Amino acid sequence: xxxxxxxxxxxxxxxxxxxxxxxxxxxxxxxxxxxxxxxxxxxxxxxxxxxxxxxxxxxxxxxxxxxxxxxxxxxxxxxxxxxxxxxxxxxxxxxxxxxxxxxxxxxxxxxxxxxxxxxxxxxxxxxxxxxxxxxxxxxxxxxxxxxxxxxxxxxxxxxxxxxxxxxxxxxxxxxxxxxxxxxxxxxxxxxxxxxxxxxxxxxxxxxxxxxxxxxxxxxxxxxxxxxxxxxxxxxxxxxxxxxxxxxxxxxxxxxxxxxxxxxxxxxxxxxxxxxxxxxxxxxxxxxxxxxxxxxxxxxxxx
Amino acid sequence: xxxxxxxxxxxxxxxxxxxxxxxxxxxxxxxxxxxxxxxxxxxxxxxxxxxxxxxxxxxxxxxxxxxxxxxxxxxxxxxxxxxxxxxxxxxxxxxxxxxxxxxxxxxxxxxxxxxxxxxxxxxxxxxxxxxxxxxxxxxxxxxxxxxxxxxxxxxxxxxxxxxxxxxxxxxxxxxxxxxxxxxxxxxxxxxxxxxxxxxxxxxxxxxxxxxxxxxxxxxxxxxxxxxxxxxxxxxxxxxxxxxxxxxxxxxxxxxxxxxxxxxxxxxxxxxxxxxxxxxxxxxxxxxxxxx
Numbered sequence: 017x018x019x020x021x022x023x024x025x026x027x028x029x030x031x032x033x034x035x036x037x038x039x040x041x042x043x044x045x046x047x048x049x050x051x052x053x054x055x056x057x058x059x060x061x062x063x064x065x066x067x068x069x070x071x072x073x074x075x076x077x078x079x080x081x082x083x084x085x086x087x088x089x090x091x092x093x094x095x096x097x098x099x100x101x102x103x104x105x106x107x108x109x110x111x112x113x114x115x116x117x118x119x120x121x122x123x124x125x126x127x128x129x130x131x132x133x134x135x136x137x138x139x140x141x142x143x144x145x146x147x148x149x150x151x152x153x154x155x156x157x158x159x160x161x162x163x164x165x166x167x168x169x170x171x172x173x174x175x176x177x178x179x180x181x182x183x184x185x186x187x188x189x190x191x192x193x194x195x196x197x198x199x200x201x202x203x204x205x206x207x208x209x210x211x212x213x214x215x216x217x218x219x220x221x222x223x224x225x226x227x228x229x230x231x232x233x234x235x236x237x238x239x240x241x242x243x244x245x246x247x248x249x250x251x252x253x254x255x256x257x258x259x260x261x262x263x264x265x266x267x268x269x270x271x272x273x274x275x276x277x278x279x280x281x282x283x284x285x286x287x288x289x290x291x292x293x294x295x296x297x298x299x300x301x302x303x304x305x306x307x308x309x310x311x312x313x314x315x316x317x318x
Numbered sequence: 319x320x321x322x323x324x325x326x327x328x329x330x331x332x333x334x335x336x337x338x339x340x341x342x343x344x345x346x347x348x349x350x351x352x353x354x355x356x357x358x359x360x361x362x363x364x365x366x367x368x369x370x371x372x373x374x375x376x377x378x379x380x381x382x383x384x385x386x387x388x389x390x391x392x393x394x395x396x397x398x399x400x401x402x403x404x405x406x407x408x409x410x411x412x413x414x415x416x417x418x419x420x421x422x423x424x425x426x427x428x429x430x431x432x433x434x435x436x437x438x439x440x441x442x443x444x445x446x447x448x449x450x451x452x453x454x455x456x457x458x459x460x461x462x463x464x465x466x467x468x469x470x471x472x473x474x475x476x477x478x479x480x481x482x483x484x485x486x487x488x489x490x491x492x493x494x495x496x497x498x499x500x501x502x503x504x505x506x507x508x509x510x511x512x513x514x515x516x517x518x519x520x521x522x523x524x525x526x527x528x529x530x531x532x533x534x535x536x537x538x539x540x541x542x543x544x545x546x547x548x549x550x551x552x553x554x555x556x557x558x559x560x561x562x563x564x565x566x567x568x569x570x571x572x573x574x575x576x577x578x579x580x581x582x583x584x585x586x587x588x589x590x591x592x593x594x595x596x597x598x599x600x601x602x603x604x605x606x607x608x609x
Contacts, residue, residue: 244429
């Protein structure tokens with residue numbers, strides 16, 4: 017996860033570079049370290065460095081990592097000629113490299129030649145069945161072709177061996193949600209919470225999924241997870257606040273007939289409503305009446 | 319991940335090799351000089367305090383440390399060059415990941431609902447096909463496997479060689495050139511038992527045990543330069559001899575034992591769902607926010 021300070025640094029460098037203030041190389045290094053996706057900027061500034069022969073020779077051996085970064089960014093922006101040139105240069109320099117082979121596979125993918133890309137990746141996997149990145153590229157390939165079931169299969173097989181890879185679990189959860197297989201998505205989110213218990217995003221997503229599945233027990237659990245998100249973010253996450261209100265009203269609706277066993281739920285909802293109103297007043301006072309009417313309709317039903 | 323390599327690395331190694339050779343030549347020339355001087359002083363002052371020639375410090379202690387640092391760096395680069403691409407064993411990789419996952423489960427068990435925790439615990443420690451369950455027969459396989467697998471044996475031998483040969487050579491060189499005189503004084507008093515170990519070049523039995531020969535300086539450097547290497551060479555370096563020696567005695571990575579340990583740990587865990595507590599805490603947070 018990118019921390020706040022790193023994000024600030026990134027934005028600052030971005031602004032500096034955009035205004036032609038230099039520092040392009042630091043910006044590119046930071047992007048590479050944080051693994052953020054900024055293809056257009058990387059392409060523009062990276063190409064500027066690569067085409068200027070003086071700056072290029074100043075980089076020394078780092079020139080090749082920059083070349084790789086620019087190739088990937090070019091493929092992201094669909095400028096395949098630039099990508100092809102970069103890869104050709106890399107291939108000339110490192111004729112036997114698997115890393116360059118991977119880039120060539122990605123270029124085939126970007127061009128839409130699925131069968132060739134699949135063949136290339138399978139041959140890589142034969143040489144080294146433990147290359148995690150190639151496995152993930154295969155999943156991406158299946159997903160791009162629209163074969164979601166194949167993607168799920170590949171991802172499950174990958175997770176069978178590499179079960180500590182939390183990025184893969186997150187990808188699987190999102191795929192399941194897109195297919196409305198909520199119970200499996202809930203399982204994936206539980207894995208994510210287990211590996212990173214202090215990350216509020218996982219709690220939030222898990223609560224969303226539980227709320228969507230429905231049922232009294234799940235709604236109560238969802239409310240608890242929204243509360244933990246509020247706890248972890250210091251009350252600043254508006255989605256969690258809304259979630260708390262919705263959950264409480266839904267629970268109230270479901271348990272209308274039975275005795276009210278909820279301990280202090282009305283307090284939490286009232287507090288969440290108050291926090292939301294305060295937030296809206298500060299940031300979007302025009303929408304405040306909308307908010308109040310929506311919340312009132314929730315409270316009526318509870 | 320394979321790195322982009324080129325001839326620059328090999329040139330660096332050759333440069334270090336020549337530097338080491340140059341130092342060896344220079345130091346051995348002057349070691350004899352220091353030896354003669356300290357012998358004269360010793361005969362003169364048999365009393366409590368021996369005055370050691372500063373030439374000893376200049377031509378024995380410092381060069382010895384410098385040579386050991388250089389040899390360590392050389393070994394690091396040689397081991398990087400010699401390290402063959404290890405094809406990880408499928409079972410080992412999977413077990414490693416299982417252990418990480420089980421450990422996560424144990425650590426964060428209180429964050430997931432009790433039902434899912436129980437389901438996962440069963441999944442891991444189920445008698446027939448649980449992930450962590452190791453049937454008794456397979457447990458002692460690790461040792462036999464180590465010896466029978468030729469690749470692993472070659473790797474271990476390579477690692478051992480890269481550690482033993484430089485150590486032996488340096489030790490022999492120290493003994494040959496730097497023996498027979500007092501090199502340093504240890505600042506705290508020692509008992510007589512250490513005499514055999516620390517003073518073996520010095521043939522006088524009345525010299526205080528605190529005055530040691532260069533062999534002890536060699537051993538001191540051997541263990542002490544580990545910290546320096548981790549600063550210069552980064553965390554993972556082949557010069558971490560003592561750590562490797564400790565690992566060897568435990569026969570390295572023994573997955574079956576750690577699986578059993580994880581399973582026991584998991585059985586012990588009591589699930590205490592922290593979510594209700596979080597609800598109350600969230601209220602407090604919001605109350606503070608709203609105020």
